[in-house]
Amino acid sequence: MVQSIGGIAKYSATDLDRFAQELNKDGICVIPGVFEQKLIDEWTQAFEKLFYERQNQPGGLAPREISGYYLTLPWIYPFANELVFANPVIMGVLKRVFFQEYVMVQLGVDVPFQGSDYQETHRDFRPLFSDQIVTPLYALAVNFPLVEVTAENGPFQMARGTHVLPREEGLKKVASGEDFVGNALQGPDPALGDNFWAPEVAYCDRQFYLYYSVGHEDKNHQLRVATSDTPLGPYQDVGEPLVDPNSCPFAIDPHPFRDDDGQWYLFYARDFLDTSDGVRAGTALFVDRLQTMTKLAGEGKVVLRARSDWQRFLANRLMYGEIYDWHTLEGPCVRKHEGKYYCFYSGGRWETENYGVDYGIADNVMGPYSDAGNETGPRVLKSVPNFVRGPGHNSIVLGPDGKTEYVVYHAWTENMDMRQICLDMLIWKLERPSCNGPTWTPQTISNY
Structure with missing residues (x-):
């Protein structure tokens, strides 16, 4: 399947080779900017007219699951357009995949x-x-959407490979979910390390941005960002760190936050x-x-520092050549509620x-922030002895009703064999989240 998205773009032979490689490997490639907006608008207008005509004809529309239809298009303009069926970019990819005559x-x-x-x-x-017999690619579908492919319009989903x-x-692989992911990130220089931590994705101006850290085990992590035209990737690293590793030798858990005025921030x-x-010394x-x-703008400010015993990671920890009573705050997640900014975080040893x-x-996205009142322990989620550890x-x-908020987090099973994904309702009382x-038993979401 070849997926094309908006605009117009020129591609080199190297680009076409890459698209063909992706197609053979994953069964899909995404080619941005192939069609001009004018062509898409012409198709949209002609299609709407054709659809309503077919709607009133017996057998004019073929049902496709619930509230979906399929219809063939007539071989007339604007549908029969050489810029579509003989597009040089698409033809260049097909020639590299089929190596023989195709129709x-x-x-x-x-x-x-x-x-x-x-x-x-x-x-x-x-x-x-x-x-049971696997063959090389012998047939392809070429798609170009007439709407933005977003969560609201129904994202595209396929099982790569x-x-x-x-x-x-x-x-079996579809049921396990593993093939809906694939290799999202085309990794940076291997010398940077092979431990990739805590990615978060942001969408801005038709581009997806994957923020992550990379390092060697738990040392020398640096923040980086990679871009993609689709949420599935692959994401290409931009080639440089977000924060200079010489002045910041350890940075993790990037969280992009968009304020009401459209300005983005990175926690x-x-x-x-x-x-x-x-x-306290620590993260x-x-x-x-x-x-x-x-x-980044280089206007960074401290959000919160550790001040309580429950935030201790490890006493007498050797770090940067010295011994410290090491404390940790990590995993920031920002939510604006009733005009105030709430920076959720995880503290202690994971x-x-x-x-x-x-x-x-x-009161301001850049702070100052206060977490006063947590001296005896975390106020949103904490361990439940014998049931949940380290949420x-x-x-x-x-939630499904579009209003109710839920906290999604991970926690250890009691025997510590794995961390699992958990979800519980977020409650606001007197401008305080709780x-x-x-919970450790199955819950029912009924408010929809």
């Missing part, structure tokens, strides 16, 4: 309406011989060694304005029962 067999449209859902799991094309698997093996965790004014929270989505989620409050690194999402969790 166009159909021109048609899938039409999802409000209330539609994903189609049942299926192959785009029937196998040449049987479901399953085109080279027998049916049963492919379905993250970094190391501090001073102990003035009652703060703590920092924020800077994003000048662009790939460059694999112990003292780890939990707390928050700081500010933390939360995000906040909306949670009835962590």
Whole structure:
């Protein structure tokens, strides 16, 4: 499948080679900027007229699951347009994939309406011989959407790489979910390390940005960002760190936050060694304005520092050549509520029962923030002896009703064999967030 998105662009032979490689490997490639907006607008107008004409004809529309239809397009202008069916970029990719004569067999449209859902799991094309015999690519669908592919309009979803698997093996991988991810990030220089931590993705001006840290085990982590035209990736690293590793030798857990005025900020965790004014040495929270989505403004400010015993990571820890009573605040997640900024964070040691989620409050996105009142422990999520250990690194999402907020976080199983994803309702009382969790039994979401 070849997926094309908006605009107009020129591609080199090297680009076409890369698209063909992605197609053979993943079963899909995304080619941005192939079509001019004028052409897409012409298709949209002509399609709307054709759809309503077919709607009134017996058999004019073929049902496609719930609230979805399929219809073939007539071989007339603007549908029969050489810029579409003989587009030089698309033809260049096809020649690299097929290596022999090929023909166009159909021109048609899938039409999802409000209330539609994903189609049942299926192959785009029937196998040449049987479901157990894998063949090279022999048929392709070329798609270009007439709407933005967003969560609201229904994101595109496919299982990468399953085109080279027998049916049963492919379905097993689909059920496990692993093939819906693939290799999202085209990694930077291997010399930077092979430990990639805590990615977060932001969407701005038709571009997706993946913020992450990379380092060697738990040392020398630096913040970086990679870009992609689609949420599935692959994401390409921009080639330089967001924060200079010479002045900041350890930075993790980037969290992009967009304020109401459209300005983006990046919250993250970094190391501090001073102990003035009652703060503890260790990892703590920092924020800077994003000048662009790939460059910080250099106006950074401290968000919160550790001040309480429950935030201790390890006493007598050797760090930077000296021994410290090391404390940790990490995993920032910012939510604006009733005009105030709430920076949720996780404190303590991630694999112990003292780890939990707390928050700081500010009137301005850049601070100052205060987490006063948490001296005895985290106020949002904390361990439940014998059931849940070390809940933390939360995000906040909306429920099916579009209003109710939920805290999504990870926590250890009691036998410490794995961390699992958990979800509990976020509650606001007197401008203070809290949670009835962590829960350890199945819950029902009924408010929709």
